[in-house]
Amino acid sequence: MCDWCLKHGEGKKWYLNVKNYSGDFLKDKAVIESAIKFFQNTEIMTGMAPPMVEEALNLKSDEEFSAMASSVEEMIKNLSPHQGQVVPIEDVREIIKLAGPMARVACVCRRMLRASFDEKTCIIVGPVYLEYAKEWPDFTRGGIEYLSKEEVLELMEDFDRKGYVHTFWKDMLSPAVMGFCNCEFPTCAALRYRRNLGDWLNFFLRKAEYVAMIDYDKCTGCGRCISRCQFSALTLSPYLGKAILDMKRCAGCGLCRNVCEEGAIKLVPRTEVPAVRNLW
């Protein structure tokens, strides 16, 4: 946990602190401005505005690249240390208990990467983001569908079975909650940068508070878990005849655990594993 988490989690995980779901954020001008900025510039905020990417790629000399790198570093410093975090299904259930009104909209990333408004995997969580999303029909294109807590839970469990990684997002500047995404590689801005660029852009999507651990004695090498990993952390070792897990890559989403028939995979708190406790 970082200083930001300690401050806004008040001893708990930040997303389990009821204050971050408060309607008081609706009176906070800075939070509302930040939400509007997000709806106005979704592509830039998710790092997928092509002119930006192109510009970075066309830099020829090391000096130019270094200048770009320092401006990115400077920009990151001004934002809060994480925007989103991977959450396993058990924490999703806890979040839904705390959450206010919720609605699903077309996935923010898939619309940019697949020109599709059919995959409604983004679940906006009130108050601020749900209230202001209505004013941006371009953002709610494909429809906005209000859901009860039970419906959201059922939906999230469906996504879990399908193999989508659950992530929970917050406002760019404040701890006000934004909503759930259900992500996959490569059609997710956060996951593609995690996998394609390595960990230096990790402020955008932090790994879960957990990490998976395999009980190698129980593993039969059936390979079911391997097809579930969106972070390329699992491999089938032909020599060992078992699934092997690169815990440094593991984001702790728990998808592999959910299909293990032997119960060989469990999630343990990241802070209890010295090798990965500082890898977020």
Add this chain to the structure above:
Amino acid sequence: MGRLRGLMVPERTVRVRINREECEGPLRCGRCLRRCPAAVFITFPRAREKGKICEDWEIAVDDTFCWGCGLCVRVCPRGAITLSASEGST
């Protein structure tokens, strides 16, 4: 992977170019976007205003992530996409 000041960026080994005069546009066609396994094509509205829906979407390519399978060239009904080796990499 190239590494500069601790920032990792994939090496650009292939260039994907779209002939925008031939391209029908991502919302009317979008075959390349939907089929690309690496999802290197990106589309976004040219302008966004409060209370309005934008129908004019631009298309771009982030070809550092391209694996070079060539599927986009085959699925484009207008032959607007070309794939070539990158001249000089980052």
